[in-house]
Amino acid sequence: MRRHPRDPVEVAVTELTVVQAVNRALHEAMRADPDVVVLGEDVGVNGGVFRATDGLLKEFGADRVLDTPLSETGIVGTAIGMALYGLKPVAEIQFLDFIYPAFDQIVSELAKLRYRSGGQFPCHVVIRTPYGGGIKGGLYHSQSTEAYFCHTAGLKVVVPSTPADAKGLLLSAVADEDPVIFLEPKRIYRAVSGEVPDGDHRVPFGQARTVRDGTDVSVFAYGAMVPPSAEAATTLAGEGISAEVVDLRSLVPLDEAAVLASVAKTGRAVVVHEAARFCGFGAELAALLAEKAFYSLKAPIARVTGYDTPFPYALEHVYLPGPERIAAAVRDAVRAN
Amino acid sequence: MRRHPRDPVEVAVTELTVVQAVNRALHEAMRADPDVVVLGEDVGVNGGVFRATDGLLKEFGADRVLDTPLSETGIVGTAIGMALYGLKPVAEIQFLDFIYPAFDQIVSELAKLRYRSGGQFPCHVVIRTPYGGGIKGGLYHSQSTEAYFCHTAGLKVVVPSTPADAKGLLLSAVADEDPVIFLEPKRIYRAVSGEVPDGDHRVPFGQARTVRDGTDVSVFAYGAMVPPSAEAATTLAGEGISAEVVDLRSLVPLDEAAVLASVAKTGRAVVVHEAARFCGFGAELAALLAEKAFYSLKAPIARVTGYDTPFPYALEHVYLPGPERIAAAVRDAVRAN
Amino acid sequence: MSTTSARPQSEPASPDGLSEPRLLGAYRTMALVRALDERCLALQRQGRIGFYAPHAGQEAALIGSALALETDDWVFPAYRELAVALVRGVPLQAIVDQLFGNADDLVKGRQMPNHFSFRDQHFVSASSPIGTQIPQAVGAAMAVRYRQAPAVTITYFGDGATSSNDFHAGMNFAGVFRAPTIFFCQNNGWAISLPRERQTRSATLAAKAEAYGFPGVVVDGNDVRAVHAAVRSARGRAVRGDGPTMIEAQVYRFGPHSTSDDPTRYRPEAQVAAAREHDPVARLKADLVAVGRLDEPGDARIWEESRAAIAAAVAHAEKAALVDPLSLFDDVFARRSPRLEEERGQCAATLGTPSRSP
Amino acid sequence: MSTTSARPQSEPASPDGLSEPRLLGAYRTMALVRALDERCLALQRQGRIGFYAPHAGQEAALIGSALALETDDWVFPAYRELAVALVRGVPLQAIVDQLFGNADDLVKGRQMPNHFSFRDQHFVSASSPIGTQIPQAVGAAMAVRYRQAPAVTITYFGDGATSSNDFHAGMNFAGVFRAPTIFFCQNNGWAISLPRERQTRSATLAAKAEAYGFPGVVVDGNDVRAVHAAVRSARGRAVRGDGPTMIEAQVYRFGPHSTSDDPTRYRPEAQVAAAREHDPVARLKADLVAVGRLDEPGDARIWEESRAAIAAAVAHAEKAALVDPLSLFDDVFARRSPRLEEERGQCAATLGTPSRSP
Numbered sequence A, B: 001m002r003r004h005p006r007d008p009v010e011v012a013v014t015e016l017t018v019v020q021a022v023n024r025a026l027h028e029a030m031r032a033d034p035d036v037v038v039l040g041e042d043v044g045v046n047g048g049v050f051r052a053t054d055g056l057l058k059e060f061g062a063d064r065v066l067d068t069p070l071s072e073t074g075i076v077g078t079a080i081g082m083a084l085y086g087l088k089p090v091a092e093i094q095f096l097d098f099i100y101p102a103f104d105q106i107v108s109e110l111a112k113l114r115y116r117s118g119g120q121f122p123c124h125v126v127i128r129t130p131y132g133g134g135i136k137g138g139l140y141h142s143q144s145t146e147a148y149f150c151h152t153a154g155l156k157v158v159v160p161s162t163p164a165d166a167k168g169l170l171l172s173a174v175a176d177e178d179p180v181i182f183l184e185p186k187r188i189y190r191a192v193s194g195e196v197p198d199g200d201h202r203v204p205f206g207q208a209r210t211v212r213d214g215t216d217v218s219v220f221a222y223g224a225m226v227p228p229s230a231e232a233a234t235t236l237a238g239e240g241i242s243a244e245v246v247d248l249r250s251l252v253p254l255d256e257a258a259v260l261a262s263v264a265k266t267g268r269a270v271v272v273h274e275a276a277r278f279c280g281f282g283a284e285l286a287a288l289l290a291e292k293a294f295y296s297l298k299a300p301i302a303r304v305t306g307y308d309t310p311f312p313y314a315l316e317h318v319y320l321p322g323p324e325r326i327a328a329a330v331r332d333a334v335r336a337n
Numbered sequence C, D: 001m002s003t004t005s006a007r008p009q010s011e012p013a014s015p016d017g018l019s020e021p022r023l024l025g026a027y028r029t030m031a032l033v034r035a036l037d038e039r040c041l042a043l044q045r046q047g048r049i050g051f052y053a054p055h056a057g058q059e060a061a062l063i064g065s066a067l068a069l070e071t072d073d074w075v076f077p078a079y080r081e082l083a084v085a086l087v088r089g090v091p092l093q094a095i096v097d098q099l100f101g102n103a104d105d106l107v108k109g110r111q112m113p114n115h116f117s118f119r120d121q122h123f124v125s126a127s128s129p130i131g132t133q134i135p136q137a138v139g140a141a142m143a144v145r146y147r148q149a150p151a152v153t154i155t156y157f158g159d160g161a162t163s164s165n166d167f168h169a170g171m172n173f174a175g176v177f178r179a180p181t182i183f184f185c186q187n188n189g190w191a192i193s194l195p196r197e198r199q200t201r202s203a204t205l206a207a208k209a210e211a212y213g214f215p216g217v218v219v220d221g222n223d224v225r226a227v228h229a230a231v232r233s234a235r236g237r238a239v240r241g242d243g244p245t246m247i248e249a250q251v252y253r254f255g256p257h258s259t260s261d262d263p264t265r266y267r268p269e270a271q272v273a274a275a276r277e278h279d280p281v282a283r284l285k286a287d288l289v290a291v292g293r294l295d296e297p298g299d300a301r302i303w304e305e306s307r308a309a310i311a312a313a314v315a316h317a318e319k320a321a322l323v324d325p326l327s328l329f330d331d332v333f334a335r336r337s338p339r340l341e342e343e344r345g346q347c348a349a350t351l352g353t354p355s356r357s358p
Ligand SMILES: Cc1ncc(C[n+]2csc(CCOP(=O)(O)OP(=O)(O)O)c2C)c(N)n1
Pocket: B041, B070, B072, B094, B098, B101, C080, C128, C129, C130, C157, C158, C159, C160, C161, C162, C188, C190, C191, C192, C257
């Protein structure tokens, strides 16, 4: 355990991977509050197919760590019922690609319960789910459909890209009063590790993180797209291009102030995500800038995204944005006038 | 029957409402091709809760007009199976708000079958569904979630706003080779009527319709937002503002050329839709313009949309964009510099 | 809010049988909700409320089941259960305010009529999508058990809902986790225009419970005592830890599916006439008259009082203020996000109203 | 493509019993797919294919059922049915090419291994989401009947899939529309780490068919003849217009759920050992030896031939070209939209490849 460099007060830290940080957060949340329960497919005995829930069953028992039948409708539907009654369920959906059987419960129920009951029935469920490509999972173990959830009023949507944020955002999610879709970039579950503050480390929602300061162009990314964006920025620095990289972290609520401040400074924007381009989250970011940063903009807003095709298997490397595509878009943006 | 004014050759026309035009198209499609079958809840004996399928059971019998159990999963799932086998099913979902139990079948199966089978199993299903507000239907009989479908590669998404387009787009949908989400603006089912060409009148996908020419600003709308946009343009004309109103008609494929041409001319854009703003279809349109029409743009791109709340009941009139809100946004766009 | 409550405070909530005095109370509530149903259909025709989903014919099932519950039990309703809310102590005024969607409406005018939500009475927010409440009731029951509360959850749904995804998921989870849940299916033989025989080929709906490993029972939904007994017994099983029960109450709804529906397009009038012969309200009245608990003048008084209470509630509801337009932006989240705050400001400007942040 | 086919062309596709010569053919196929299974697990461990979902232990269920089908029948598989494809005449090479996702792969490298699609053999595209194929099979069966074709559809799924929405919808629609569908459930007792007893409390999975008004039967999935007879009889019912049947084949899969899974975390090794005592391949071999249709040298030859055929197919697959990167943009729609054409151009530029529009 070491002191966390960013933290002014002495906080013990532990080096963890992203998935370990998720696991740590779950342990701590369950220790702190007996109302927190975990449910999902293979989350108990098996410890989750990615081991995110490893050890929970042993420590907290089968009353609080529930291996469910194969039904996402059932997982989210029962989690909603638990939340209405006063528990704080953290539901795991094995892959974001398999969330759709629960879509009705999420968009028609979870997102709308507080509103439609006039505030009488808040419904605080956290849905954790691994998302995104990069593990050769093909069409159904790779998708990034965060835009569906972002478009649904009543849901908060967050995406960590570092172990510290994975823990900090998950602890905030469990403590939140609203439903939270917690997207875990499975591609960097183990690929990225870093120092994670011990204890009740929370990262508030709605605050973007500047990964790297820059003055020529703003690169907005989240999840597994943050590392290649940062890598592109490093390459570009060598070419004399100063790219600011902003990790949005929370898509809903969005840190508009940070986005606008960055573009006010740079005048150029590149948005990066894995999801298909058409009506993807990048569209919202571009629309926001085209409305509110119009007079600062010096170049067209570029989107570096997955293509408007289903997610492939053999051609995953072609589909996914990498540092080269990001860097190319940034160069174009900087050259544009 | 009269001659259709827009049509160069003599074509008989009939005055119909939007829902009558849908009904007419279904009759004609079923007469023309025995592979066309209709299925859904209450589509047979009852003729559809909006009477869109009225008369079909009588003319075509219970083999081709299927009253299904209450399961959208079943409706879309079986429609997919029929289409794979070679039929051309037209499935009705009673309200777009109730499509979510079928969401998995739509986004994971229907949209991806051709792709994932390497082109071996095309899957041509038309899903018709009334959508949108304006009938005092509250949270669950009013929503406009077209963005979910537009973001899903493999689906075509079309929305008529006139009786002629309702028939013409629906006949094109039935004749198409790809899955089509056919959104019917229920608010103008009966409120709007007009001349509809008899016979095999088809409106191709991917072609926007200029509702009104203008030079100062482009207003993009679709479905039930077209009439209030046109009304706003009329008001604005009286103020000396020349607003071009473009009815997109087909959201996927989108007529980018028409959108870009209009903005190349006007330099200003206002996007109108009923759906919630955040990550709505308007975001894509704004992003498109911010990328490809950047140098023509003279003003921030405005979005006049539903708010980022669930759809209300008593306050529907506050939620839905009307001519006043549209006109106000246009005035702001024209004033901006 | 008015204080008209269906259940006199002195009566015990739910003894194991329905005594004659309690039966008379049940009859009063049945009369009240029958009269309310008639009144609401008229209000809708007159354009004074926007929509209504009637329940006449289902009173014994609704009230018999509700009387078998305890205060701490939780109800997960569909959209036809205002009688259950009344039995649980929800004031008539609160129900009528919801139908009008006025400023007193507890759901703040956000939902169509019939989509009630009464936190204090553990009557969970109703929604339109069919079946969604079913797994929610199971989850709440799992929470009840986790908290070791001596309570159950009950969920109401129709014959059509047995085809929903949520029915399957909810029933299966309840079986697997032995959740203390009662699945109360009101089988009226129709899901809008689809007759029960074409909803499913299952011999009975209750038989479906077998597929999930717990008992299903069929009960005459016109017999308030039989319904009460069935729910009471299911409740007993549940609190004893013996798991869920499905109850299929066979009922007949006399009216249309809703005020948007025209049942003459699909339903033989003779069927309705035949069903009216078994009207549960008339049946209970006859029983009470037979044992000398009720006579014609007493009955007339009950109806008169019901109508008067309803008239008063309607008059009050119509006088209530309209919903504040800017309340549109509340309750999306616990606190308004910056984005919602901004939209609220824009909306206020559109309305010409100053945006006062409460 | 190579021409290795599991079913000799001379044999009739599916007589009503499995004659001894046909049984020997079945055994050959069982040996082939068992050998393939072993080889694929090795290929995955060596990093030569990306993933694999084994089926060893399920051969009698897979092959017995497939042999009961006719050419015009349609198969809606899950992800563990390559043996069924082989029986239907899909060349071994086509299967191996899919596992490699190379340029010869009929699904153009778009899906993970095991997600086959063979139009010519009416073997419908498999997907990962559990259960989705079930209502599709029912819809296709409804189309079969509409076209008055003397055929059926069959859908394969696991015990876990019985909890899916799609199972419920598919079973219910099949019951209501009397669709000529066979629901073939391979119950291996596990859905990844969840044992069958906690998937559902239903006494058997086949018993669930009752809830939909048609018969469900349990069959010993290690007995190729029993499986064949059950499917044959269900097929007869279906083509006669008597509607669907659910068959629960009780099997045991020896291997992990997939190469991503570690079953030692949840499954007792003793259970696997016990199941191996009932190995369906060994059992059929013993039967054939007992009746004098097979001897040890003959058996050895079968395995040798199988391994040789597999080795050849693997070698061929590894020599095949890689998928063309720009094929990424094909088959999203029947024709590329302008948007896809543009993205294709951008992609080509990124790759430094000229964008040649075919
Ligand atoms: C998921 C979904 N699909 C369709 C509808 C439209 N709809 C409203 S009520 C109804 C029939 C419900 O029948 P049943 O469950 O028997 O209840 P009843 O109205 O007879 O009480 C239908 C199809 C809906 N509300 N939700």
